[in-house]
Amino acid sequence: MDSAFWSRMLTEETLAFHIIWAAIGVGVPIFISLAEFIGIRKKDIHYTMLAKRWTRGFVITVAVGVVTGTCIGVLLSLLWPTFMQLVGNVISLPLFLETFAFFFEAIFLGIYLYTWDRFKNPYIHWLTSIPVIIGSTLSAVFITTVNSFMNTPAGFKLDSAGKVVDIDPIGAMLNPATPSKVGHVVSSSYLVSGFLLAGLAAFFILRGRKHIYYKKALKLTMITTFILCITTILMGDISAKFLAKHQPAKLAAMEWHFETSKGAPLVLFGKLDPETNEVKYAIEIPKALSILATNSPDGTVIGLDSIPKNLWPPLYIHYLFDAKVSIAFFLLFIAALFLFLSLWKKGNPFHPLVLYGIVIAAPLSFIAMELGWIFSEVGRLPWIITGIMKVGEAATTAANVKLMYFLFTGLYLLLAIVAVTVLIRLFKGKTAEAELASKEESN
């Protein structure tokens, strides 16, 4: 195995680990801010407590997000120096802006954490949560534009020597993939954070916690996630149309669409024979792929036959895509069910089965996010920058990448174990009920 292989492994591992914490870092501030606002507005101490307890856990996850984010930021140059040398010129603006957004967030997170009882007017403290949200969301936006650039490079030309010329910094940021990617990434980050918090509340109710505090937490998060489910799925649909237009190879591989055709059917599930490329056990929905990709039942969808075989992405991404979409619809179902049962007078949204569904939805949502990223990244292979540079050409020539891979693997394992242990210890024996009781006593 060469440096390129280990560089890929290390990058994949770092990103897969980082996005868990990064998504929490982007999404949870929304919920904290929302809860604090409702708490001040309704003068309801339960919501304020919710914001405080979420914040306490959030800081731990943010710390892991920050340090792993630093890792991937630096590893980009360490593992892919040729890539950075070529396009460092083009993508440095969003990278630079991302650091600013992160800076902004870091400053206000410190302020938010340490000024809970500092101001007479509670809204002032609440206001400091807004820059945290803006900062974290903008970092997601800027970094996603870089990834979009790698999918659909724009905003520059290559001269005959292969050097980058005529750079348009804004054009590179606003490349064709940017709108759909940014929308999908931001919306799904909020979504998984919502399900994480909802899953926790549902878990505690199932464990027999009766306090209204948990029900309030569940209602707040589930109503929000219902909206987010819809926007995320909508963004996913926009992404499919985008792929059909700009990255047909990825779409064709993920849908196992071999022949360019009009009125293409959608292949759901199934199994591929790698020798003959025959699909078995699949559900075919006539014309659905054309509708999905082009908004018209007779639209033409480019198949893999139009793409040289050595430029095909790996065909296993179909499985990842199916799994991800299935989870997405399960998430929508459970959120809709909860909402329906809350609105229906005879309904009981806190039925154990619903609660179990929500508890399961939390890890599933994170799995869907991982699958989505893997499918999107692998779907770009063999390119690191579509049509410009292949993965193998970009990797470092340095020895010892393998050693680094194992060192970092150990590091992430350690971080995961310690972070989870610390989080559990943080809340163990300190129930919300007890904290609320002591708070009410002191008032």
Next chain:
Amino acid sequence: MTLEVIGISVLWTFLYGYIIVASIDFGAGFFSYYSHLTKKEHIINKIIDRYLSPVWEVTNVFLIFFIVGIVGFFPDTAYYYGTALLIPGGIALILLTIRGSFYAFANYGGRQSKVFLFLYGMTGLFIPAALSTGLTISEGGFIVESDKNIEFLAVKLFQSPYSWTVVFLAIVSILYISASFLTYYAKKAGDFPAMEQLRRYSLFWSGPTILASILVFWGLSHHNPMHFAKAWDIRWVFACSFLFYLIAVWLMWKRKLLGLSFVAVMFQFAFAFFGYGYSHLPYLLYPYITLQSGLTNTTMGWALVIAFIAGLVLLIPSLVLLMWLFLFNAKYVKDGK
């Protein structure tokens, strides 16, 4: 001013910012651990935690800013340094990761543990050592370019006396900078036992700092005589640095104007650091990358400068707010509220 000069000045300023804030942080970690070993933690830990908790994340950003910035302005640096620094860079990253996350685990997780404290203290010395290799490598002699390949001579770096003088300077400086700042902070908090303890640290480490600086010059004169000659041409800058050093130590000794004493420390390092940087030019990596050869496309360069100014408009008020809330707010400094 030309684009490349603006670029390198901005980046160098941020690296300087990082050196100051990170030194406070790294040194604080070491003092925490050391005072724990000598059973004096009750004296200074409260002061250290009160300052560090709201700002530790900000410290991290300074470094990322520099790295992202230098790759953006001078993409060739990514190619050369990226290939060469895989091992030292990777190790520094791992240490930074452990340090940052474990700080949060210990401080926000609400439980002080000896292991956390140990890791926090020791990584604070190893990280600057690892990061300072970047500066050593920039002097040339540790990277060889053959066709299509960059080779990093790790063994040579390890055996180089110059490299070790830089490491020595990095470590003693952080202890000196950190102690000087924390003495001032303790005084603001009215915590006189902590102040006395930290003052002793500051005076103790001031000597080795000057010794190490002289050693670095000696090492440089052997390793890269050309750079040394350029530094000698602007020796008045380094003389200024020494003057501020004397002012800082004198004020510290007299227990007078500790804030001003720390400002003098900042000037001492600013003169030395910018003098070093200026005499390093035009090379970013001797002899492969110069300021001009490594420059990014000019359109992008100006876009970065504009983004930088816009960013500062946002950042400076925020940083002032942060300092006003946690550094110059007597109530917070005294009671942590």
